[in-house]
Amino acid sequence: MSDENAARELATAALLSSRLCHDLISPVGALANGLEVLAEETDAEMRGFAMDLIQSSANQASVKLQFARFAYGAGGSAGDAIDMVEAETVTRGYLDTTKAELVWKAPAIAAPKDAVKLLLNFVMIALDAIPYGGTVEACMEEETEALQIIVSAKGKRANISDITRTLLTGEVPSDPLDPRSVQAYYAVLIARSLGLKVSLSEGEEQVALCARFPVTSGV
Numbered sequence: 001m002s003d004e005n006a007a008r009e010l011a012t013a014a015l016l017s018s019r020l021c022h023d024l025i026s027p028v029g030a031l032a033n034g035l036e037v038l039a040e041e042t043d044a045e046m047r048g049f050a051m052d053l054i055q056s057s058a059n060q061a062s063v064k065l066q067f068a069r070f071a072y073g074a075g076g077s078a079g080d081a082i083d084m085v086e087a088e089t090v091t092r093g094y095l096d097t098t099k100a101e102l103v104w105k106a107p108a109i110a111a112p113k114d115a116v117k118l119l120l121n122f123v124m125i126a127l128d129a130i131p132y133g134g135t136v137e138a139c140m141e142e143e144t145e146a147l148q149i150i151v152s153a154k155g156k157r158a159n160i161s162d163i164t165r166t167l168l169t170g171e172v173p174s175d176p177l178d179p180r181s182v183q184a185y186y187a188v189l190i191a192r193s194l195g196l197k198v199s200l201s202e203g204e205e206q207v208a209l210c211a212r213f214p215v216t217s218g219v
Contacts, residue, residue: 015182063093081110099133106140122151130155152208
């Protein structure tokens with residue numbers, strides 16, 4: 001491995017870790033604040049407020065960790081497949097913590113883990129494209145010996161950065177990766193390891209990502 005490739009892999013790991021920490025720091029911080037109030041307050045109303053804060057923060061941290069386990073790790077059910085109903089649950093839980101709404105269009109099948117992982121990373125890229133909120137539509141369509149993965153984002157000023165666009169089109173960007181563009185780089189790495197090509201389309205306040213995942217038999 002070249003020094004350049006090693007440096008990029010280290011940067012990728014560091015940026016993905018930073019992104020995960022950024023996702024978790026708010027609910028974990030709120031959880032700590034709630035526990036502090038609970039330990040010091042004797043007022044019943046304030047203690048009730050603290051308990052509500054603790055519960056909501058713990059739930060938010062939990063759903064974000066569950067989503068990260070599927071999107072970045074080897075998480076999910078045992079074996080090489082993930083129940084798409086479970087994948088929808090963790091994705092919907094994650095989007096409930098954002099300004100975006102989820103439209104889920106996938107059959108209730110056991111899909112290959114790598115296909116689900118790619119789908120969820122597309123969802124993260126789509127979320128980054130609509131910082132003012134909107135709709136993320138996640139689709140997985142069964143075709144003959146393939147699964148078509150399509151994720152689109154619709155919302156006010158929907159757009160992707162130049163470096164993200166460069167990464168998704170398979171080119172090498174001149175600018176260094178950052179916590180947002182690393183998502184596209186990681187998705188492309190997943191696709192490349194599977195021999196897949198990522199297609200990107202952009203329209204008025206809309207972006208869409210697509211990949212065709214081959215399967216040797218019915219899933």
